Amino acid sequence: MEQTKVKVENLSHRYTSQWAVKDVSLEIKENGVIGLLGSNGAGKSTLMNNMCGTLDQTKGDIYINGIDLRKEPLEAKKHIGFLPQKAPLHPDLTVDEYLVHCARLRLMEKDHIPAAIEKAKIKCGIMHFSERLLRNLSGGYQQRVGIAQAIVHDPQFVVLDEPTNGLDPNQIVEVRNLIKNIAKNRAVLVSTHILSEVEAICDYIKMIENGIMVFEGTTKEFHNIIETKAIWASMKNPPAIAELEKIEGVVSVEPLASDEEFRFRFNEVKNVTENIIETSVKNKWRLSEINTEKVPLDKVFAELSKKEFIN
Secondary structure, eight states: OOOOOOOEEEEEEETTTEEEEEEEEEEEEEEEEEEEEEOSSSSSSHHHHHHTTTOOSSSSEETTTTEETTSSHHHTTTTTTOOSSSSSOTSSHHHHHHHHHHHTTOOOOOOHHHHHHHHHHHHTTTTGGSSSSSGGHHHHHHHHHHHHHHHHHHOSSEEEETTTTTTHOOOOOOOOHHHHHGGGGGGEEESSOOOHHHHOOEEEEEETTTTTEEEEEHHHHHHHHHHOEEEEEEEOOOOOOHTTTTTEEEEEEOOSTTTEEEEESSSSOHHHHHHHHHHHHHHHHOEEEEOOOOOOOOHHHHHHHTTOOOO
16 A cells, blocks of 8 residues: 555644634645645645644644654654755855755765765756855756755655746746656645646645635646536638537637637537537538637636636
């Protein structure tokens, strides 16, 4: 049976009289990238800090690889890697000096540190900067070093808080690819409010609002919370829009970027896709591709956070 990497039971945390997290329970078993979503002030940072052991929860229990984080913090933290939103870099150290420092903080055995550092540098693509001062690295490479310190001890659970914040578009793509790569053999929790980030890298989503977990599931399940009412199709020999709108169940048809692509809108009919396919074959419209359109993530986010979505 697969070991549960993280188990949170009835977790609550309060600052003075205000509850930031209220009775949250969750489990993380699978490898992959988990997106932690939520509006500003929803409780994301509190939950992450509780799960990483940097903030002692008011109530509830957290287990990392079956180890009680509150009762055995040092042992549990051996299985946690954490990169806060502002990477805790020491600008006057070289990359190697900094990673040695981080490995020692993780209480790694001295003999294991050199090989672990080499492995982390290779994984993060920073081998050629070993002797470079951290202050002289670009923002993208500083972030890579930050991720390297989070995985140097080979943890099974890694938490990254806004890992692409402040990076340029090319750096964002590079860091996204790095995150997906390190998530192949561990669970990586990524906190972000950038929905395109979720779309690009996340396998699973957990969303918290007002301190309460309002969604847990795959990215596909997140899209499907709101039932879609549109189908995208491409035809090599399409007729006039008026002919397409005669298909049973179709309410309206909207031409898209090219002359061969269309968005079909419908209401409650369940076999609209079959009707489009059958009608296309019958009339030789040469249907080449057809898909149910995904509901935009921002619309789902707005629905779950009870905020108005403006199209």
